[in-house]
Amino acid sequence: MHLDSRQTDRAVGAVLGAAAGDALGVPYEFGTRPFETPAQMLGGGLGGLAPGQWSDDTEMAAVILRVAASGADLRGEEALEQVAQGFLGWYRDDPPDVGIQTRQLLSEAARLPGPAAPALRRLGAELHERTGRTAGNGSLMRTSPVVLAHLGDPAAIADAARAVSTLTHHDPVAGDACVLWCLAIDHAVRTGELDVRASLSYVDAAYWSPLLDEAERHEPSHWSRTNGWVVAALQGAWSAVSRADSLPDGLQRAVAGGGDTDTVAAIAGALLGARFGGSNVPFAWRRLLHGWPGLRSRDLAALAVLAVRGGRPDPDGWPLAERLTSYQGSSSVLVPHPDDDGVLLGAVGALRPGVAQAVVSLCRLGAAEAPLAGVAPEDHAEVWVVDKEDANNDLRSVVSDAAEAVRTLRAEGKTVFLHCVHAHTRTPVVAAAYGALVTGGSEREALRRVQAVLPSGRHPRESIAAVLQD
Ligand SMILES: [Mg+2]
Incomplete structure (x- = not known):
């Protein structure tokens, strides 16, 4: 089915x-x-x-x-x-x-x-x-x-x-x-x-x-x-x-x-x-x-x-394909998080060995992309957040879990690369939730700070960004 x-x-x-x-x-x-x-x-x-x-x-x-x-x-x-x-x-x-x-x-x-x-x-x-x-x-x-x-x-x-x-x-x-x-x-x-x-x-x-x-x-x-x-x-x-x-x-x-x-x-x-x-x-x-x-x-x-799926991968080849070809052309720009420069924000195009000591991925990855070469499997978090309306079972808990993953990896002293496919919605939203954890301030304010440094995140999908609290 x-x-x-x-x-x-x-x-x-x-x-x-x-x-x-x-x-x-x-x-x-x-x-x-x-x-x-x-x-x-x-x-x-x-x-x-x-x-x-x-x-x-x-x-x-x-x-x-x-x-x-x-x-x-x-x-x-x-x-x-x-x-x-x-x-x-x-x-x-x-x-x-x-x-x-x-x-x-x-x-x-x-x-x-x-x-x-x-x-x-x-x-x-x-x-x-x-x-x-x-x-x-x-x-x-x-x-x-x-x-x-x-x-x-x-x-x-x-x-x-x-x-x-x-x-x-x-x-x-x-x-x-x-x-x-x-x-x-x-x-x-x-x-x-x-x-x-x-x-x-x-x-x-x-x-x-x-x-x-x-x-x-x-x-x-x-x-x-x-x-x-x-x-x-x-x-x-x-x-x-x-x-x-x-x-x-x-x-x-x-x-x-x-x-x-x-x-x-x-x-x-x-x-x-x-x-x-x-x-x-x-x-x-x-x-x-x-x-x-x-x-x-x-x-x-x-x-x-x-x-x-009856033993067959989806049209993108996931989860068997080494890399997901639909991600080609994604930006390789990296931006430090405004509240913690040990966290780098970006798109999947910036996912390359040496980018950081730990990775939090908010999109599907190919079999050869996770864990990222040089990153221990337990330091590469893959969090399933779907960038569509009504497509997540519990969007709030999954955004919180991704933000907690960043905090945990940072507390272990590792630099973290936080990314999705185009850093349009998921990356700024989770970055905002993490910013609020670090500063104790509101998630909405943290989102504005993130958007000031991450131009791709200025117009996130509103149904996803709506989980952030004032
Ligand atoms: Mg047993």
Whole structure:
């Protein structure tokens, strides 16, 4: 389906929000570290991870996401075999943390010859027959990429979600949980609204409906001792999401609930991101996020965009093209910020190695342009601000986040280049928000100071500049 810029941002959010929840919950997983408010991406946890490193939740999601980004139909046996092989490849890479049930299946399947998907399904069925316990939260935690492959087609999403879940989780309740969550994500990406009950007809409604009611009556901590079970994990996640007024707020609620904190927050983050957009994941978190198989935030975003586009880049070649040709002819003029000469303002034409020690980009960039050569990946902020009316999910929060990114990088002693495509609207608006942070004055006054030195910014799009305060 064709997506507008807000829907694309929310599709990215379904993946980025889950990864952020995972990394935010890692330090506190099963009480490995006492919870403090607010939760931070400190690393540690059961796998001894680095700060901002995601765990098995996002590692396994990345396997599915890469297959989805190839344009594959996740209901087909060929794609399911690719996912199963991807799980085995991940397992062979010796991940620091693997769920008990998943480890049992993958270690056995890794020793068998022949196709991996049928082997995993057979082993899963045998495990279920032996123990009756194959409804851990491990298939729900990784399910969001399934939505992107089939966005806007609920029947296909339901079939694909069950098929991918069943590779490791035989119990139908695990598959139903994935279906319910995926359809809520699909609805949120398309409409920007939360409605987890819209698709109860695809599952056993008599079973799930009272569970959702219960989730809305209690805080996430109600399930702290049971949320390793897929049903309790979904309830804890829905409790957090239904109470949240932003993505960071929802993730904090999910992690504060305790127990399997990274997984509940990853599950919650998928739906929160689908509701609020990837642009609602703060730069402070996006710059830290990373993990197997050697990916960072921008890689997850690029894969998510490809997945919703059926594996094809947009007419500009984004996000696969090395450079975006539509930016040719952009000015190379640089202007120091009137309130802080350690910040340079300009257009994308001035983006060249050595321009500054850190970069804040307010437009899309080609694969070879970010991070800028010589700039560490965590020092190149890419903030999605769309220079069109009604094209941003939350323009105010994204302008504030970009201004905070400049302030953070400056506080670390780095010179910063702040730019968009032509420095017409986005650059002066964010520069004004930053100027107000530095001086404590009004954003409107800061805009006038910026415009006095940056001629290209004298007539910004009013619908964007309107977010600045007097
Ligand atoms: Mg985990």
